[in-house]
Amino acid sequence: MFLKSNHALRTFFTCCILALLSNTAMNAQSKAAQIEDLMTLYSEYGQFNGSVLVAEDGEIIYKNGFGKANMEWDIPNDENTKHRLGSITKQFTSMLILLLVEEGKLKLEVPIITYLQDYPKTTGDKITLHHLLTHTSGIPNYTSFPKFFAETSRDPFTPNDFTSLFKDMELEFAPGEKYSYSNSGYFLLGVIIEKVTGKSYEENLQEKIFKPLNMKDTGFDHHDVILKNRASGYQERGNSYSNAPYLDMSIPYSAGSIYSTVEDLYLWDRGLASNKLLSEKNKELLFTPHIKSGDSFYGYGWGVDKMPDGISKDSITIVGHGGGINGFNTIINRTPSKQDLIVLLNNTGGTNLGEMSRNIYKILNGMPYDLPQKSLANFLMEEINKNGLEAGLAAFEKQKAAKEFILKEDDINALGYQFLQSGKLNEAIAVFKLNVTEFPESSNVYDSLGEAYMVAGNKELAILNYKRSVELDPKNENGKEMLKKLQGE
The missing domain is CATH 3.40.710.10 (DD-peptidase/beta-lactamase superfamily)
Known part of the structure; x- marks a missing residue:
């Protein structure tokens, strides 16, 4: 009788352990699927091109690559890509x-x-x-x-x-x-x-x-x-890419x-x-x-x-660091007490890895997370190229408040330079002026607009914008140098 009961007890505990392990595995699988969907969306919106790994309780639950390690040869990023x-x-x-x-x-x-x-x-x-x-x-x-x-x-x-x-x-x-x-x-x-x-x-x-x-x-x-397996570094040019400068x-x-x-x-x-x-x-x-x-x-x-706040009810310490170097930006975040790890390595220059990391932490902690938004700058470029400048600017104003889009100063600035470098001066000036309107306290937007006016031969407006740029950022050495050239000092 004793032996039979003991066997039943062992069977009961074995079933409980197997059920617990099964639930844990399913939970990890569910989190991995959410991370996959999240990062796929970031990739589709052109906001992530690289490799990702996530560990929970010291064990890897997700790893994958998105986009290209080498765009010239269509070589994909994966977990073995060197960044x-x-x-x-x-x-x-x-x-x-x-x-x-x-x-x-x-x-x-x-x-x-x-x-x-x-x-x-x-x-x-x-x-x-x-x-x-x-x-x-x-x-x-x-x-x-x-x-x-x-x-x-x-x-x-x-x-x-x-x-x-x-x-x-x-x-x-x-x-x-x-x-x-x-x-x-x-x-x-x-x-x-x-x-x-x-x-x-x-x-x-x-x-x-x-x-x-x-x-x-x-x-x-x-x-x-x-x-072997080294990623090439790229930088965004509006909705396209160029090779990053040599370093x-x-x-x-x-x-x-x-x-x-x-x-x-x-x-x-x-x-x-x-x-x-x-x-x-x-x-x-x-x-x-x-x-x-x-x-x-x-x-x-x-x-x-x-x-x-809003990710965990407990006070959990995160240790981490970001990195940025020509054509690459990176982040590693660890929670030592929970042994969670998030690594994101991106080879298309600056992107918001901090936002991605926060959303992944929300997934790990069972919290609602934010879906990425499309770049309003890319939308603007497509509209201008398809329907012309005036129609593109009108479409921009119409979509500016839409939740599916996000407006970033750097994205608009990059778009302006894409037009400038392709010789489309009217489009470049219009886009840089739009950036000034949207981000009037940024020194950089005036610096860029000043450059466009200088290229267009409008010395007066170039000086005006470079002066405003230096006023907002007295350390803007490029602005100071351009002013000296324009004013003949």
Whole structure:
């Protein structure tokens, strides 16, 4: 009798466990289907072209590719496509720094001149590794230098030679005083890593992170290397694309030169979930909210925030980072307490990955999510090309308030330049004027309209718009330079 009852009890519990596993699998399948539908719509609307991976409770529930890794050859994106990561690189740099701290080769609070003896003493005595890691050093950000992308970004540099471009510059503020994002600071971290190890930044990445985590599809990107499954980078031109401008990868260096796949970034997430690379004590430093950054906080190479209201009833910490580099934009978001992961790697320049990530989090948490909207700029272009300028502008006004469309300044600006570059001056000026009407407090819209008037030979209106652009953004060096040329200074 006892044996029979025990067998029945075991059978009952087995059935319960199987039912629970079945429900969990069905739930994951349902979420995966929702994510698939969501990302398919983003892709159909031309807002996502890349690779995606989502994990829940540490397990992958969805991965896929959308659009083309190479448009010339119609090669599709998939989960094995290698994308440039941009500033997601910074979290690998911060990991290397803390690994070297753990080895006793670095200290976070000593002046950087301790490791870079040829760095100017006036600033090198004040800046620490902690300042570099948290963007609180005050070192000017080299990607914001005038004409950086036009005149500097295509040339190869050694790390030491490139450092000379900014190391003698005056600090923007006293170290530790405030947060200001600086690629220069993370570039210096790479130089320090090389100095104390006697090995290249790339060798350190491979030996200390990629090989231990079996990240075989991740590395430092070199333009000349034949790299299987590498995505090409593109940028939007209205409702079409062009190849992204060339960038020598010696320049983003330890601030942005890594490529990877969504699957390898899942391995990275799993490595961070364990103490395989770093002790728990030092790992916590990565995700500590050291300094306020806008509405959130910054750790060491990671943004730190709480789950937005309306997604979860609980106060859940999200750690993540975005990246943007010629032809690519990327995002990785993790919730360590729940072991959820979202990775989105896009190879058509800037798109709203933050919005996509939030919608995926809503799906994971069983919350209603927002469907993507069509680009009103693309609609405008189609109407102008089909029915003429006046009819296109009238159709724009009629559809502007429709919920299915979204109006973005950058999209309208790109459309204006598409007309400008194809010699359609009337259309270009009309579109740029529309952007001024819709976004009157943006410096960039006046700058673009000023350029169109300049090309059209209307010097008076070109000057008027460039002046307004500089008034709204006194740091607009392009506007200042154009004004000098137009006014004959």
